[in-house]
Amino acid sequence: MQPQRRTIVTTAVNGTPVEALVDVRITLADFLREEAGCTSVHLGCEHGVCGACTVLLDGLPVRSCLRLAAQATGHAITTLEGVMQTERGKMIGQAFVEQFAMQCGFCTAGFALSLYHLLENAPEPITDRDIHETLGGHICRCTGYVSIVEAAKRLRDQRG
Amino acid sequence: MNEFPAPPSTEGRRLFDLQAQYIADLTPLPNLAHAAVVRSPYAHARIRSIDPSAALALPGVITVLTGREVQEWSRPFAVDAERPGRYYSCAIDKVRYVGEPVAVVMAANRYVAEDARDTIEVEYEPLPAVVEVEAAMQPSAPILHEELETNVAIDRHLTYGDVAAVFSAADIVFSQRYVFPRYQSFPLETYGIIASWNPSASQASFWANFHGPYSMLAVLAGALRVPLSKLRVVTPPDVGGSFGNKIALYPYMALMALASRKANRPVKWIEDRLESLSASSTGTDRVTQIEVAARNDGQLLGLKMRLMDNVGAYIRAPEPGCLFRPIGNFMNAYKIEHLEVNALAVMTNVCPSGPNRGYACQQHYFPIERAIDELALKLGKDPATVRLQNLIQPQDIPYRTVTGGLYDSGDYPRATQRALELSNYWQLRQSTGAAAPSDAGVWRGVGMAVAIDPSGSNMGYIDVSKKATQRRPNLVRVGSAQTTRIYLDATGGVTVELETAAHGQGQETTAAFIVAQTLGIAPADVTVIAGMDTGSRPWSVSSGSYSSRFGAVGASSIVAAARRLQENLLQAAAYFLDSTASRLRIRAGRIVSLDNAQLGLSLKDVAARLHWSTGTLPPHLETATQIEGTFVASELDYPNEHDQVNSSAVYAFTADVAVVEIDKETFDIRVTDYITVHDAGNILHPQIARGQFVGGLLHGLAGALYEELRYTETGDFLTGTLMDYLCPTVSEMPGNIVTDHIVLPTPQALTGAKGVGESTAQTAPIAIANAVADAVRHLGLEITELPLTPDKLWQQLGARLAGEPACT
Ligand code: FES
Ligand code: FES
Secondary structure, eight states: OOOOOEEEEEEEETTEEEEEEEETTOBHHHHHHHTSOOTTOOOSOSSSSSOTTEEEETTEEEETTSSBGGGGTTOEEEOHHHHTTSHHHHHHHHHHHHHTOOSSOTTHHHHHHHHHHHHHHOOSOOOHHHHHHHHTTOOOSSSOSHHHHHHHHHHHHHHO | OOOSOOOOOHHHHHHHTTOOOOGGGOOOSSSOEEEEEEEOSSSSEEEEEEEOHHHHTSTTEEEEEEHHHHHHHOOOOOOSOSSOOOOOSSOSSEEOSTTOEEEEEEESSHHHHHHHHTTOEEEEEEOOOOOSHHHHTSTTSOOSSGGGSSSEEEEEEEEESOHHHHHHHOSEEEEEEEEEOOOOOOOSSOOEEEEEEETTTTEEEEEEOOOOOTHHHHHHHHHHTSOGGGEEEEEOSOOOOOTTGGGGGHHHHHHHHHHHHHHTSOEEEEOOHHHHHHHTOBOOEEEEEEEEEEOTTSOEEEEEEEEEEEEESSOOTTTTHHHHTTGGGTTTTBOOOOEEEEEEEEEOSSOOBOOOSSTTHHHHHHHHHHHHHHHHHHHTOOHHHHHHHHBOOGGGOSEEOTTSOEEOSOOHHHHHHHHHHHHTHHHHGGGSGGGSOTTSSEEEEEEEEEEEEEEEEOGGGGGGGSOGGGSOTTOOOOOOEEEEEEEEOTTSOEEEEOOSOOSSSOHHHHHHHHHHHHHTSOGGGEEEEOSEETTTSOOOTTOSSOTTOIIIIIHHHHHHHHHHHHHHHHHHHHHHHTOOGGGEEEETTEEEESSOTTOEEEHHHHHHHHHHTGGGOOGGGTTTTEEEEEEEOSSOOOOOTTOOOOOEEEEEEEEEEEEEEEETTTOOEEEEEEEEEEEOBSOSOHHHHHHHHHHHHHHHHIIIIIOOOOBOTTOOBOOOSTTTSOOOOGGGSOSEEEEEEOOOOOTTSTTOBOOOSSHHHHHHHHHHHHHHHHHHGGGTOOOOBSOOOHHHHHHHHHHHHTTSOSOO
């Protein structure tokens, strides 16, 4: 048994500076959910495969279940809570809601964050293949993906 | 009626508004302890001793619950089986599958609880294990529950019609063994429970992602030795999927209630993925021996089926539902009048089984639909032709099946023809299997499946598990009922309570739409109270969201309530306007007179008067704003002495065609096209219904090609992560998916709707298997079991060619 050690995390969550004393072993996902109030971060597998826990670390999608909170020091974290403050986030929300790109919603924030990253960063044009590759990193058990692909294509078309 | 377009997703809106509430997000009580479950590493072993002292010495650890207290404080769970074994929420003196709970640690947080879990010393004496259903039936097999002297929990013989006669008169009789695998629909959110035991009242409160059937709460109350009224179960507004998996949450609810009792404080437990895959609940794997009797012209005459269900270490309610839930539709959509069934539920050293999207139908139809393809081939006919020839015809409907089902509505040939057209089936047939061009890089196949999709289970079917003489004459369990409450507030706002414990089916969106359509107001003006709370909302044992029952049963109770509110509003307006209710109508938020264009009242005014002027109202209007609408499915009955029962409230129909390509070098199997046509009656919300069809396809595809819960011969569990349990991503979905439906409303539901939720999950494994069979038959390969994987095909072909180069 390791003696419990603590460390100070100095990060920014959705634009707000956060400094917190945490267990060195607490995962970024648990830290975001329990200490930073970001309950949009969902845990589907806790071993890095399902994508439900995806957040942006300095703008890049990462699995927050595979990282420690301590590793966030010096980096900026964005979750769905942050993305929804942006125009693009609102468009993503609208497309998902209107296309029924979610059923139970447990996977949705992960898909939304990866799509946000794609829409923000991918050079024109975003191809169907780009969309498949982005969505292919996530598991959804409800929709069969068709409506998520439709929402993604609609967002791609709106981007222009 | 349809003044408003189908509204967008209310549930999705809440999610993007950052207001979602899943069980893991909740802290409904102060002072929560966090639980971790100690689990068996052995498939079968005696527990010699448990030593929690190291755990108890860790800072932050509160206490440890073991089987000793579980045995003292609870009873085994009740189940409808002749030889059930004793199933507690935790192993007492013996473990019977890998992952079985052995103890529960409670600590200040989950990290400490899991540290402590790893320090608990359990001494085991391993025993021989058995995991295969046929092996477990052998006299020499290890026995899981010694007091039973057998692993066979149920062995029922059911006979309908004159089977011997049709088998001796048949032109062709053949038999085949089929294996349906063990997989689970894997909701992305795992089990979650917050349990609080109140010692002075012997009362337990739960917050849990449980969604019914609420009859399971009766089982839970029995196990906890408290009256049902001493349980309160709150389901949060958001539940991350279930597909039947979370019905088996109740044993863990018992375990956490006992853990809370031990800790003397509320306990929270969120299951992890390994626990979910190894020890929550899975679909039932089954071996079927089927015998088919037919005429040379393709006419099916009779079937004999020996169903051998592997129910896992304990037969657990709602099992043996997998054997009996489809009893009314045992013959699928075919006009077959002679059937013999031997239904066996067998216990082995694997995780207990339970409902899994399509509960029992894929298991039951797989051998039938595969055998029909085989029959067609033997007779030199096309499988589609043989199906069309044997389908029940529209003029025969309503049709009473020989097993007691009442097919309420439908045109099966039309839906089937539609699937054949949309898939271009007849043309495809010219270029698949042996007819495919030999220089292509792939083998190509096309296959189909049809299915009766039963919705709204009749509680009574389960008693077919007992012989007629052994059924309880004083408790005739029949029916499926649901109540919905609606309120009209003083400003004219309408609120509907959902009492069905939804978990991703869009029921809030649909409920608002139904109420709005009935009352002629905008869906956005209807407030829906999501989630469920047995402490404050109406429910009965058949309540819940399972067996695709929302469209036919749950939503019908919403219609019933909305209609009553509509009637009350008209009555009230008639009173206030001194008119007659029958001459009034609700139009766009106003109640207007058919006789006098000047005469009218806004809904707001009526509502205000009903609330503010209660002292002046006549008795019939005193409760006009508080409505309870109840819907009880009709035509449901109790099994008769011939074991016939109408097992479901309504019966939908599905006809599917799958097209596959198999890479000649890698044996990679791709489903390129999938066409699914439904007769689900009225469609309550088109996008939601389509989402259910496509989602069902995902689960069927997964069962056909990717997902399998695997064990070694000695019961070690092999598929505990997403690296071993392969969930399809967007890349595995067919490139071309076509969904379509024909609409034949059912007279049995106020909505006219039949089920949509399970549908394609039942047909897809079979249509895909038939397509693969078509692709590889010319190579001499037979498809008798799922999942179909490249290595299995490769091995079969290798054995076949015996050393020759594998690719042709
Ligand atoms: S929870 Fe992090 S990838 Fe699944
Ligand atoms: S919507 Fe349920 S997992 Fe994707």
